Amino acid sequence: MDKIFDFILRAGKVDRRWIFLIIGLAVLLPLFFPLGLPIRATIATQKVYDAVEALEENSKVLLSFEYGPSTKPEIHPMAIGLLKHLFTNGHKVYVTCLWPDGQFMADEALTEVAEEEFNLTYGEDYVVLGFRPGNEAVVKGMVSNIRKLYTTDARGTLVDEIPLMKGINKVADFDFIFSASAGYPGTLEWVQYASDPTGVPLSTGTTSIMVNDIMPMVNSGQVQGILAGMPGAAEYEALIGSPGIGTSGMDAQSIAHLVIVLFIVFGNITYFIEVQRSKKY
Amino acid sequence: MLWKRQIPILLATIVGLSTLFGWFIDHPGIESFVNDDATQWYDILASFAIFLGALNLMKLQGKKVLKQQSGWQYSLFAIGGFLFAIVAGFVYKGNDAVEWGIHVTSKGTLFKWMFEYMFTPLSATMFALLAFFVASASYRAFRVRNLEATLLLVSGIIIMVGRVPLGSSISSWFIMYLLVLISSIAVNIKFKDKKITFGALFVGVLIVTVWGSALGWPLDQPGIFYLPVLQDWIYNNPNVAGARAIMIGIGLGIFATSIRYIIGVEKSYIGE
């Protein structure tokens, strides 16, 4: 028995680069050999789906992009899934960004969904107002008068010349807000300065690490459901019936989680042995 | 002292009070100034703060190069990277069909090329490094050293496994047998008597098997031992309670700090 304990203790002191190699393979291999495990929707994802389904015909939806390349794998599948869902139900989409990188993410998503898949016309079915610096002050400015902040859209056209912008003067004119957010500024600012003061319903999709900061507001009804990280994106893709990049990553996510749980358990076994040993001597 | 100290504190108080009262004033003229123009000024100053950051960076890296401090060769890359971004932003558009100002976001420009092939890989990979650090920390640092850390790790593991597709293929029976095994180990550590341990193990296995066959061994019954359902319960209830207590605590903390800024008691922003 002691020989096994010695082996475990020695394994506990192994160079951390072996651990890097193991987790690297645990993520890489499932990308080449997908397992296709079934995906089950959780309560919070279902709430987002129901909130979008509840919108009547061609409602005006404000979709805000607050993420960048570093958090794209988690949030981009949500943005694409949501755009598909909104355009299938025939809604009008208005895009704003509180992060500069959000504009590139928005263009990429809209090119893929609005232009290539649904071939909609810019300015009549969707419009990109683009990025403005100022964090929560931008949201506050939009709530009171959006036309003072956005006199032109992201393509330089004057806002008054865009047909879709007719009748839009402030956030209260929208029927629904969705914030695809990876941090600050993001969902919290949209709830505090737009949704709570005006009563416009809001849903969100965030990176995994931010979900817990928003969960109390999902419970209190201030936020209508939340897409939580890549699993949330995969569940939403399953609900709208179009599996995309979110789903393909899930096998790698499953295996990697199992490996990390085994690391924690194994690490604690070595810890127990060390504690028992130190008690004896 | 008037210019360096009194005026900034007075300015912060005036702007703070006007913004705070701006929430309550019902007068179109005042409201439009406080909510539109004042926020536009904030956005303008936020932009100038970024330019100040850029100047400070160049000053720091430039000094490092001129004084040839250690690692100055790398500072050349920092300055080179900055100048390349400035050229793409202000000097060379790369796609003349696009107007200045719109070129930072439209296709085919040098700026978009820099975003896609330089900024994206650098910032995305920097974050992806963390997956490796989490893995090595899970193995070498995360210990159940006290009851609090145990609760944290157990709920963390249940949520991690329960939320991924793999979790829904682990049957509740497997979890029940696992619990019986763990509790018998605990019994062994406590009583240190082989007979009691095997007795507890045998009784546990017996109960689980009888209960299982009575229910017909469904994968996800009883719910409390089926990871996805257990994970959803933990996540939507005790977790929300803890997160709500933290949210209220932080909310009050930020309210108190904001009020201290407005009444001029908190002066850390001018280095005091």
Place this chain on the structure above:
Amino acid sequence: MLKDKEFWLVAGGLSLAFLLYWFAGYPLFKEERLVMFLVISIMTGNLIYYIRYARKGGEIFLRSIPGLKAVEEAVGRSTEMGKSVLYVPGIMDMDQVETVAGVIILGHVSKMTSRYETSLNVPVSRSIVMKAARETVREAYTMEGRPDLFQDDMVHYLTDDQFAYAAGVNGIMVREKPAACLYMGKFFAESLILAETGNSIGAIQIAGTASQSQIPFFVTACDYTLIGEEFFAASAYLSQTPELMGGLKGQDMMKAGVTAAILLSLFMRILFDLGLIKWNIISILTVQ
């Protein structure tokens, strides 16, 4: 407790003025936001009252914070083992409240290391933090009557970059093998690297931060963690500055008020659902 006559005079006057303004038809006032106006005024008054109370030397009690006691034990252990204490004040600048709290706790720690003659090592990642930390440590050593023990390079600058700083601190840990590692300030993902290496050299590790996403990692990897507000309370207590102590007491009162409000609104909800009262607490609390 309620001895501050001047405060109550002003508070009474202001509320009277508001009542008159209200009965005069509250021109230019957004009526639907009255609840928020009252809550903000009461809470601001409460804060001002306790800051004045602290400034006039009023006694403010603070419960014992386990993390702080652990810091004293850790410095004691380092002294016995003749090893150094490593202190990391986070990776952000002095404009962050958490960094300021980290430097205050550094002052407290350096008082102990000067008394026990333990060697202290403080690597920092911002030049302004270096100046402030050096000042705090020198002051602590002089107050304990041991200015001779203080050397400038106890507090030294490594680099501004997040991971290069973590690598540098790891190098110090692996070489000097300090008996105690203290992480007090604002941290991001590099907290993992520091805590892991600290664990591998068998040091006592105590962390203090309000950075939400890093607290779970510190709790599992360190022996003691000052969680969020505990971190600020500890620094307020150690700094003994009236504004911080008063603010801390004021926030406690607000927390008690919020707890009472939760129970009260639950009770009013029950009465409303049973039809015994007509005010719907939910609509009162929904301020648009």
Place this chain on the structure above:
Amino acid sequence: MMGPWIAAFLTLAIFSYLYKDNPFYKVAEHLFVGISTGYWTSMFFWTQIQPNLFGRLWPASEYNSDLIWYKLYNVLGVFSSVFPDGGIDKGHHMELLYLLPFALGIMMLLSVSSKLSWMARWGIAYTVGMAAGLRAYGFLNSNVLGQIKGSAFQIFNSDLPFFALASESIFNNFIILIGTITGLMYFYFSREHTGNFGKLSKLGIYFLMISFGASFGFAVMGRISLLIGRFVDLITYSGSAYNHATLWLLLVMILLLGYSAFFDKNSVSDNESAE
């Protein structure tokens, strides 16, 4: 065509940090600092300063070359990309009041010289003041009042079942209420945590620990997803369409790092990497 090669190189250069802190990583790291600062500077200038500040000082709608103000504009016209001929046409009318934030902004830039460093304080005071005014209301309304409203759940004649594991129920709402109140008690400093108060705050820390466990689980999940995203990109760049950029670069890098490791073995260098 060079793009994917550069992207693959930069990705591998950052990943090389896992082996040890080497020159490839340092180069990529410093490039990142320089490029991101330049990127943010350009974005903030072209989306706010040029359209909403200069656009309001010299709007095209009121262009009149006789005015001195617009004569000054034509002098600035040497930077034609920023100040195009005939004024800036961004749909604004002239608002000279915007010279105030412009002046505060210039003061912030002047503060880069150590003698004038105090000048940044006015601009910072404005932003700190406004942020305080916004956050005092925003956090109190949504993070405190909103949560009190969320805790006042319906008990009588509500359509929720008394007990249900997987969906909302009165029992679950009670759990949340108890957890919230005991959690708040833990962060109460004005009273020693002894006796019943101590027991309740102990229960509170258990709820907080479950919440930290959830954040821990989600943080790990998030980190893994980001790594998946990077590997997906690397796999695309190793395809034949990009003539196997990743594979070639990986090979070159391993050879160079291997050579430097062999070279280091002889001289015992003081290795500061994350061993």
